[in-house]
Amino acid sequence: xxxxxxxxxxxxxxxxxxxxxxxxxxxxxxxxxxxxxxxxxxxxxxxxxxxxxxxxxxxxxxxxxxxxxxxxxxxxxxxxxxxxxxxxxxxxxxxxxxxxxxxxxxxxxxxxxxxxxxxxxxxxxxxxxxxxxxxxxxxxxxxxxxxxxxxxxxxxxxxxxxxxxxxxxxxxxxxxxxxxxxxxxxxxxxxxxxxxxxxxxxxxxxxxxxx
Amino acid sequence: xxxxxxxxxxxxxxxxxxxxxxxxxxxxxxxxxxxxxxxxxxxxxxxxxxxxxxxxxxxxxxxxxxxxxxxxxxxxxxxxxxxxxxxxxxxxxxxxxxxxxxxxxxxxxxxxxxxxxxxxxxxxxxxxxxxxxxxxxxxxxxxxxxxxxxxxxxxxxxxxxxxxxxxxxxxxxxxxxxxxxxxxxxxxxxxxxxxxxxxxxxxxxxxxxxx
DNA sequence: GTCTATAATTCGATAGAC
DNA sequence: GTCTATCGAATTATAGAC
Numbered sequence: 001x002x003x004x005x006x007x008x009x010x011x012x013x014x015x016x017x018x019x020x021x022x023x024x025x026x027x028x029x030x031x032x033x034x035x036x037x038x039x040x041x042x043x044x045x046x047x048x049x050x051x052x053x054x055x056x057x058x059x060x061x062x063x064x065x066x067x068x069x070x071x072x073x074x075x076x077x078x079x080x081x082x083x084x085x086x087x088x089x090x091x092x093x094x095x096x097x098x099x100x101x102x103x104x105x106x107x108x109x110x111x112x113x114x115x116x117x118x119x120x121x122x123x124x125x126x127x128x129x130x131x132x133x134x135x136x137x138x139x140x141x142x143x144x145x146x147x148x149x150x151x152x153x154x155x156x157x158x159x160x161x162x163x164x165x166x167x168x169x170x171x172x173x174x175x176x177x178x179x180x181x182x183x184x185x186x187x188x189x190x191x192x193x194x195x196x197x198x199x200x201x202x203x204x205x206x207x208x209x210x211x
Numbered sequence: 212x213x214x215x216x217x218x219x220x221x222x223x224x225x226x227x228x229x230x231x232x233x234x235x236x237x238x239x240x241x242x243x244x245x246x247x248x249x250x251x252x253x254x255x256x257x258x259x260x261x262x263x264x265x266x267x268x269x270x271x272x273x274x275x276x277x278x279x280x281x282x283x284x285x286x287x288x289x290x291x292x293x294x295x296x297x298x299x300x301x302x303x304x305x306x307x308x309x310x311x312x313x314x315x316x317x318x319x320x321x322x323x324x325x326x327x328x329x330x331x332x333x334x335x336x337x338x339x340x341x342x343x344x345x346x347x348x349x350x351x352x353x354x355x356x357x358x359x360x361x362x363x364x365x366x367x368x369x370x371x372x373x374x375x376x377x378x379x380x381x382x383x384x385x386x387x388x389x390x391x392x393x394x395x396x397x398x399x400x401x402x403x404x405x406x407x408x409x410x411x412x413x414x415x416x417x418x419x420x421x422x
Numbered sequence: 423g424t425c426t427a428t429a430a431t432t433c434g435a436t437a438g439a440c
Numbered sequence: 441g442t443c444t445a446t447c448g449a450a451t452t453a454t455a456g457a458c
Contacts, residue, residue: 009423009424023333024238024333025236025238025239025332025333026239027235027236027238027239028236028237028238028333030450030451030452031451031452031453032450032451032452040424041424041425041426042425042426042452042453043423043424043425043426043453043454043455044423044424044425045452045453046452046453046454047423047424048423051452051453052452052453116331117331117333120327120328120331120383121236122234122235122236122239122328123234153392153393154392154393156392157388157391157392158388158406158410161380161381161384161388162377162380162410164380165376165377165379165380166373166376166377168376168380169372169373169375169376169379169380170372172331173372177368177369177372178365180368181364181365181367181368182364182365195369198414199369199373199414199415200414202413202414202415202416203409203410203411203413203414204410204413205413220441220442241432241433241434242433242434242435243432243433243434251442251443252442252443252444253434253435253436253443253444253445254435254436254437254441254442254443254444255441255442255443256434256435257434257435257436258441258442259441262434262435263433263434263435
């Protein structure tokens with residue numbers, strides 16, 4: 001059926017796999033469904049990736065890891081400047097995924113769903129996902145701590161979680177949400193980043209957690 | 212194996228089904244796993260509930276519907292008072308699920324996971340879940356609108372989504388989160404409600420979305 | 423690297439005795 | 441209402457020819 005180069009078979013599988021994992025979740029995705037839509041044969045998944053778990057890990061590595069890398073690079077860049085602010089930290093977190101997803105069009109919508117939904121996967125996928133985002137979480141929590149060192153430890157953790165939950169919700173549901181109040185589902189990346197930052201920044205201001 | 216009354220067979224299945232759906236997601240849950248842990252036979256699920264979809268719907272109805280009902284009753288009560296504020300609306304949304312989950316102990320932890328994770332289920336479960344929460348969403352969006360009628364339509368929708376995303380994240384991940392900064396995973400319901408309300412209230416203040 | 427064929431499980435659902 | 445037995449379909453994974 002297919003006679004392209006070997007690279008495109010692997011990429012074809014990754015593309016469709018991301019789409020299926022995003023749409024149906026890990027457990028709801030079948031390798032047969034992927035290979036059928038990708039026009040490759042059953043054994044090619046095992047040959048190129050291994051098991052279903054391995055394929056998911058490959059999708060994570062290929063599509064999600066660059067996002068984390070961009071966030072961390074951006075954060076490092078901001079933290080090396082003298083006039084660091086909370087808003088700059090938030091923008092370092094929000095801008096890379098939002099702008100990447102938006103710039104990719106229809107493919108970005110799939111990536112968006114994948115990035116959002118992978119955070120609520122049951123075990124053992126949860127641990128795999130967490131291992132990809134642990135360094136990101138730790139670095140941003142450290143940034144919150146460095147900026148305002150006098151808060152309770154729990155404050156920094158919940159700041160990260162609230163910051164994360166807003167974008168997870170956006171990535172997973174923005175299409176459904178926008179359909180409720182407007183006919184188009186088009187959106188502007190800068191406006192979304194502003195909206196997330198604004199809400200999160202205000203939410204974090206004067207935030208204090210009882211012991 | 213079992214010789215209780217018929218009511219407890221049904222309840223037993225519901226309890227274990229909630230736990231499995233919460234832990235493994237809908238697609239990752241098997242009826243065989245449920246009936247094994249519930250010590251009932253395979254056919255009893257079909258007899259009492261019907262299909263796997265029907266069982267999920269029954270769990271939603273039994274465990275999630277009362278939460279929505281409590282939220283709406285609370286909101287109606289608040290809205291009938293003359294001195295309604297944004298914070299009172301937020302507390303009407305957050306307090307019923309948080310306090311119920313907390314009051315149920317280990318069973319509440321399962322309910323918490325179920326309530327959180329059901330919001331990110333793929334289709335066709337998403338539509339079922341959404342049908343249970345649509346009235347809640349509409350009523351709270353109306354409340355935001357009634358309180359501050361001069362904002363853009365999208366503002367009300369994103370307010371609800373942000374408010375929702377904070378509690379979904381809490382319900383799904385609080386155990387993991389707390390393990391990162393303290394040894395115990397015990398928590399105080401009032402403190403959590405305060406934390407969610409405070410963040411969300413500040414986030415909504417001065418919130419404005421570009422057209 | 424690609425493909426067919428199939429092994430080995432597991433699943434949801436149901437028939438039918440008690 | 442309960443239970444055993446089982447059907448038919450779907451799954452992951454792999455063996456082996458080309």
